[in-house]
């Protein structure tokens with residue numbers, strides 16, 4: 001496939017911009033200069049459909065984290081355009097960009113990034129407390145029950161397992177009902193059982209709660225929880241896969257190790 005169409009699934013109907021929670025159009029990102037110059041992203045175009053779980057995969061250094069950070073407004077771009085909904089991020093000043101991230105975007109990172117002195121519940125509601133927003137109680141209850149944290153709400157992070165801490169981080173990302181959640185290796189620090197719990201929860205939050213999630217992962221088994229997988233190679237989109245299985249994703253990833261593959 002070319003990487004000019006704003007779609008991630010060239011086997012299906014191309015969603016219109018209205019169906020996209022986020023878009024990148026011909027986005028380029030270059031680090032360094034001279035001999036140290038690295039093109040982390042080369043004119044990447046991608047649309048993230050609403051209400052879907054999208055995984056981004058590719059070899060180490062292929063640009064996964066850079067793409068996610070640029071799409072989430074955490075990093076600047078050198079060329080192209082990035083949109084959350086219909087808002088173009090490059091046009092926002094720092095203050096507006098911070099507000100947009102706070103109000104419309106959720107984040108889950110490999111390191112859980114919880115505040116150690118706060119309880120699980122206080123961590124979950126912290127972004128809304130900072131923003132001066134009141135939690136929608138019914139939604140919050142649903143999120144807490146879905147991640148199975150009700151008996152642990154008064155515990156501090158040090159009293160929780162890694163999997164439980166990441167479930168707190170997931171609940172925190174979901175609590176304000178953001179339009180899109182970006183997850184960067186969310187299971188990278190978890191054993192396979194806790195990882196499967198977190199991934200199952202992320203998938204349920206898409207299927208049952210209508211959320212939109214983009215997840216960067218190295219793990220074919222994690223990518224198999226997604227609705228679509230986008231493969232990056234050398235800073236470009238080189239393939240997409242609908243209805244992934246761990247086996248199919250692994251097979252596709254093996255192709256990247258062949259010389260020349262992944263540099264399309």
Ligand SMILES: Nc1ncnc2c1ncn2[C@@H]1O[C@H](COP(=O)(O)OP(=O)(O)OP(=O)(O)O)[C@@H](O)[C@H]1O
Nearest residue numbers: 031032038040058059060061062063064065066067
């Ligand atoms: N701050 C930076 N300064 C210089 N080069 C960078 C910087 N961040 C990333 N790069 C380079 O940009 C390219 C893409 O990096 P990126 O971290 O996006 O890849 P990735 O696919 O997420 O890798 P990994 O799977 O190893 O995390 C790599 O060649 C990397 O070395």
